[in-house]
Amino acid sequence: MNTLFGALLNNPDFARLDFTQMEFSMAGGMAVQRSVAERWKQLTGRPLIEGYGLTETSPIVTINPLDIQEYNGSVGLPLPSTDIAIRDDDGNDLSIGEAGELCVRGLQVMKGYWNRPDETAKVTTSDGFLRTGDIAMVDREGFVRIVDRKKDMIIVSGFKVFPNEIEDVVMLHPGVLEVGAVGRPDPKTDEAVEIVVVKRAPGLTAEALIEHCHKHLTPYKVPKDVEFRSELPKTPVGKVLRRALQ
Amino acid sequence: MFDDSVRRFGPLPAYSCMGADITYNELDRLSGCFGAFLQSALKLEPGSRVALMMPNLLQYPVAMFRALRAGCTVVNCNPLYSPRELEYQLNDSGAEAIVIVENFAHVLEGVTRRPQLRHVITTQVGDLLGFPKRTVVNFAAKYLKRMVPAWHLPEAVALSTVLEQGARLPWKPAAPNPQDVAFLQYTGGTTGVPKGAMLTHRNLVANVQQAYAWLWSFLEDGEEIVVTALPLYHIFALTANCLVFLKIGARNVLIPNPRDIPAFIKELRKFPSPTSPA
Numbered sequence: 001m002n003t004l005f006g007a008l009l010n011n012p013d014f015a016r017l018d019f020t021q022m023e024f025s026m027a028g029g030m031a032v033q034r035s036v037a038e039r040w041k042q043l044t045g046r047p048l049i050e051g052y053g054l055t056e057t058s059p060i061v062t063i064n065p066l067d068i069q070e071y072n073g074s075v076g077l078p079l080p081s082t083d084i085a086i087r088d089d090d091g092n093d094l095s096i097g098e099a100g101e102l103c104v105r106g107l108q109v110m111k112g113y114w115n116r117p118d119e120t121a122k123v124t125t126s127d128g129f130l131r132t133g134d135i136a137m138v139d140r141e142g143f144v145r146i147v148d149r150k151k152d153m154i155i156v157s158g159f160k161v162f163p164n165e166i167e168d169v170v171m172l173h174p175g176v177l178e179v180g181a182v183g184r185p186d187p188k189t190d191e192a193v194e195i196v197v198v199k200r201a202p203g204l205t206a207e208a209l210i211e212h213c214h215k216h217l218t219p220y221k222v223p224k225d226v227e228f229r230s231e232l233p234k235t236p237v238g239k240v241l242r243r244a245l246q
Numbered sequence: 247m248f249d250d251s252v253r254r255f256g257p258l259p260a261y262s263c264m265g266a267d268i269t270y271n272e273l274d275r276l277s278g279c280f281g282a283f284l285q286s287a288l289k290l291e292p293g294s295r296v297a298l299m300m301p302n303l304l305q306y307p308v309a310m311f312r313a314l315r316a317g318c319t320v321v322n323c324n325p326l327y328s329p330r331e332l333e334y335q336l337n338d339s340g341a342e343a344i345v346i347v348e349n350f351a352h353v354l355e356g357v358t359r360r361p362q363l364r365h366v367i368t369t370q371v372g373d374l375l376g377f378p379k380r381t382v383v384n385f386a387a388k389y390l391k392r393m394v395p396a397w398h399l400p401e402a403v404a405l406s407t408v409l410e411q412g413a414r415l416p417w418k419p420a421a422p423n424p425q426d427v428a429f430l431q432y433t434g435g436t437t438g439v440p441k442g443a444m445l446t447h448r449n450l451v452a453n454v455q456q457a458y459a460w461l462w463s464f465l466e467d468g469e470e471i472v473v474t475a476l477p478l479y480h481i482f483a484l485t486a487n488c489l490v491f492l493k494i495g496a497r498n499v500l501i502p503n504p505r506d507i508p509a510f511i512k513e514l515r516k517f518p519s520p521t522s523p524a
Binding site for chain 1: 433449476504505
C-alpha cells in the first residue's frame with residue numbers, strides 16, 4: 001500500500017486529478033511511511049487513514065477514526081468486539097507506552113492453520129489470544145503504534161533496532177525513492193544496520209545518506225553500509241521483502 | 247449477506263473493470279451458472295477446495311461468490327507464483343479444482359505433481375467484458391501484447407463453456423454454517439512456513455460488520471465508488487474492498503494491473519469521486 005500510494009504520488013498526472021469528492025483513502029497491509037502520508041495529505045487534502053491487520057484476523061484489527069485531520073503515525077483503535085493486549089516474551093501484560101507483542105482476540109480471529117495444529121499452538125495463548133508477531137505499544141488515548149515485525153528486529157550490541165524506524169528516516173531524504181533496512185553480521189556488534197536504496201536523485205551518495213541518518217538517529221541505529229540498486233524485491237502488495245535483501 | 251445485497255441493489259453496478267460493468271443481478275446469475283457447474287457437472291461436495299488464480303478481473307467475484315455459495319472453500323493463489331510455489335499450495339490445500347486466467351496457465355502446466363487437482367477451468371482476460379470488447383481484449387492480450395505464453399492442459403475447460411452449461415444445470419444453493427471454512431488464505435505467518443489460515447464464514451462476516459460499524463456514518467448505501475488496486479487474492483482487499491463495499495451496494499472498480507501507473511491513473515480519471523482508492 002505504502003508502495004502503491006508512493007508510486008501514485010511520484011506520477012505527475014496523478015497530481016492533476018480532482019480529489020474534491022474523495023471521502024477517504026485507507027491504507028493497510030504494511031506500514032505507511034511518514035513522508036508518503038504527508039505528501040498524500042498535501043496533494044489530496046485528505047489524510048491517509050491507516051489501519052492494521054493480518055491474514056489470521058480476516059484481516060482488520062485496528063483502524064484510525066475517519067475524521068482525523070492529520071496523519072498521527074498510529075494504526076488507530078481496535079474495532080468493536082476486538083480485544084488487544086501487549087505482552088512480553090513470557091506472556092505478561094505490559095502497560096501503556098511499553099513495547100511488546102501485540103495479541104488479538106475477537107470474532108475475526110481464524111479457526112487455526114489448515115492441518116498444522118503445531119503452528120496453530122505456537123500463535124495461540126491459553127486465554128484465546130492470537131500472537132501476531134508484531135511489536136506494538138498503546139498510548140494514553142488508546143491508539144496503537146506498530147513498532148515493527150518481531151522477526152525483522154536487528155540487534156546491535158544488544159540494542160533493539162527496528163527497520164521501520166530506519167526506513168522512515170531514510171525516506172525523509174528527498175533523494176531517496178525506496179529503501180529497505182536489514183541486519184548484517186558484524187564482528188564487533190553482532191549485527192549492524194545495512195540499507196538498500198533506490199535513488200530518486202542520481203547524484204545521491206552513501207556519505208550524504210549516512211550524514212542524514214546521523215542527524216535523526218542515535219549512533220547505534222545509523223547504517224554501516226549503503227547499497228544502491230535499481231529496484232527492490234517486493235511482495236504482491238508491494239511490501240519490501242527484507243528477507244530477500246539480506 | 248450476498249443475497250441481501252443482490253436483493254437491495256440488484257440493478258446497480260457491482261463491479262467495473264476495463265470499462266465494462268456487471269450489476270448485482272448479473273453477478274448473481276453468472277455466479278449461479280458457475281456454482282451449478284461445480285455442483286452438478288464436477289460433483290464438488292461442500293467443503294471441497296477450489297483454487298482461484300487471477301488478478302482483479304470481473305471473473306474473480308463471479309467465481310469466488312458461487313464457489314462459496316456452493317459450500318466450497320476458496321484457496322486464493324497469487325498469479326505470480328512459480329510452479330514450485332503453486333504446487334505446494336495446491337497439494338497442501340488439497341484443491342480439487344482451479345479457475346485460472348490463461349496468462350498463467352503455463353505455470354500450472356509446470357506443476358507436475360498434483361494428484362488431487364481434478365478440474366481446470368481457464369478464462370481469458372476479456373471474458374465477461376461483453377461483445378465486442380471481449381473479443382478485442384482477448385485478441386490483443388494473446389497476439390498483440392503476447393501476454394499469454396503457450397500452454398497445454400488437456401483437462402482444461404473454458405469458463406465460457408462452464409457458464410453456458412451451468413445455465414442449463416440445476417442449482418441448489420448450499421447453506422454454509424458460520425463455522426465452515428470460507429477461505430484457506432496462505433501466509434508465512436510469524437514463522438515463515440507457508441500455511442493456510444482457516445477463515446470461516448463467521449470470521450469474514452464479523453470483520454465486515456466490525457468495519458461497517460466504523461465506516462457507516464461516512465457511507466451512503468448504493469451511492470459509493472471504491473477503487474480496488476490491491477489484489478483481491480490478498481486478504482486486505484478481499485475484506486475491505488470486495489466484501490465491505492458489496493454490503494453497501496457500492497460500485498467496485500477493479501484495477502487488474504496497478505503496477506501500470508499511467509493506466510491506473512487513466513482509470514481513476516473516469517470515476518471522479520472514489521470513496522477510497524484502497
